[in-house]
């Protein structure tokens with residue numbers, strides 16, 4: 423993880439404290455995550471070509487999902503999933519998966 | 527703690543409903559019960575999510591006769607020597623440890639008026655909500671000349687288990703120059719790309735064993751099939767001359783099969799003494815759903831797309847292959863996705879839990895040859911009274927070997943993921 427990610431995470435936390443609108447809705451995120459965990463294991467365990475997505479900084483999670491949504495990053499499964507998600511949905515997913523601990 | 531007005535209202539009305547029915551559940555302080563019939567992708571996922579997310583507030587019972595579940599998904603990989611049988615077979619121990627009460631027997635019938643399930647041993651299980659996910663039954667009268675008594679001679683292997691092993695043994699015994707005939711099923715059926723992935727795996731085994739003069743003929747009642755372009759491109763590339771696919775116009779209709787002589791007769795050809803005949807017949811919802819009259823004239827169960835609730839009974843949810851899921855194919859992935867919507871909606875109804883608009887998803891990967899996997903998938907939502915695709919994709923012709931190899935790795939990862947999600 424580059425330093426920039428941490429910095430913006432800090433800024434995000436400040437913002438979130440002042441105004442909760444930007445913080446993802448964890449309950450919504452938990453429900454939406456049920457679609458992700460058919461492939462991405464909730465435990466953070468990695469098998470084959472499906473990466474772990476738990477414990478990421480929220481801003482990076484949002485950036486990656488947006489790059490699928492904008493059809494920049496390749497992968498048709500992820501582009502198709504991202505296409506059906508709103509900004510609030512993506513923020514909710516970032517908050518939920520960010521709250522999970524990666525496998526040791 | 528902040529309780530929204532909506533969730534207060536909802537839990538209030540749920541409680542009122544329970545009192546109105548005079549359910550002893552509340553009076554006797556007993557937990558409300560959800561019974562789940564069928565421990566496949568639909569039922570196992572629903573039971574696990576209900577138990578896990580209700581944190582012990584619901585009594586969740588999973589009724590499934592098998593102690594070990596062999597997944598149909600990746601059973602073609604077993605046929606193709608890419609996986610061992612044990613790798614596609616899973617127990618229910620972890621689900622049980624997560625609070626699901628396992629009841630290993632058949633459910634014989636559903637008494638919808640009394641809200642009870644009658645089990646094979648004659649006992650009755652009352653329910654507040656029932657989840658029905660029995661999968662498909664085969665229509666044994668849909669292929670002329672073939673019936674249940676012939677499934678050992680001409681296996682279907684469309685329900686995984688001994689049938690899968692039988693098909694594999696017969697495939698391994700096909701001699702060089704032998705002919706395999708597959709009778710493909712009509713729509714709608716479980717796993718639209720499944721027959722064609724199986725054909726690929728059969729060709730892979732024959733090629734690997736050096737039996738390149740063996741041939742596979744597919745007699746299809748459909749004019750087109752899932753991922754057809756990329757499957758056929760892959761067959762040409764990896765198995766030139768080995769696979770002949772024919773739709774109804776080019777074979778002129780299946781006339782009959784004769785299990786005694788392993789003969790298949792179409793309008794144009796007769797295949798005598800085939801080395802292997804794989805009959806995949808037409809399909810319908812599992813018997814328990816049909817007997818309980820949860821089906822319509824199609825033989826499958828209509829559901830409400832917002833919730834997966836039966837359109838015919840407000841206390842019952844129907845999942846997976848047995849239901850009519852609009853644009854979603856009958857797949858393990860679909861059943862798993864539908865189960866999570868149903869589990870959330872049931873917790874909403876019984877516990878006043880927060881609910882969100884239903885979202886569904888599916889992807890089906892198919893292995894054509896080592897490191898060559900194609901895929902099709904979509905995201906879905908409730909729209910105009912049905913489950914409709916909001917976005918979809920399918921593999922394209924002439925994709926790079928690198929991409930197909932990535933798909934292969936995804937397929938492996940997905941299997942581990944869905945099994946962990948279903949069985950804990």
Ligand SMILES: Cc1cc2nc3c(=O)[nH]c(=O)nc-3n(C[C@H](O)[C@H](O)[C@H](O)COP(=O)(O)OP(=O)(O)OC[C@H]3O[C@@H](n4cnc5c(N)ncnc54)[C@H](O)[C@@H]3O)c2cc1C
Pocket residue numbers: 563564565566567568569589590591592595597598599600601602631632633634659660661662683684685716717720721724812813814845846847848856857858859860861889890891
């Ligand atoms: C060759 C093949 C390949 C496939 N490949 C894929 C794939 O790659 N990806 C994918 O997503 N899907 C795939 N599928 C499809 C997938 O297997 C099915 O769609 C999925 O199993 C459906 O799940 P289900 O819960 O509806 O039913 P099922 O898996 O059939 O489970 C139903 C369960 O209910 C039990 N049951 C039935 N009646 C009763 C009763 N009365 N009482 C108690 N228990 C009962 C049965 O014992 C069974 O265990 C494939 C299928 C086949 C045949």
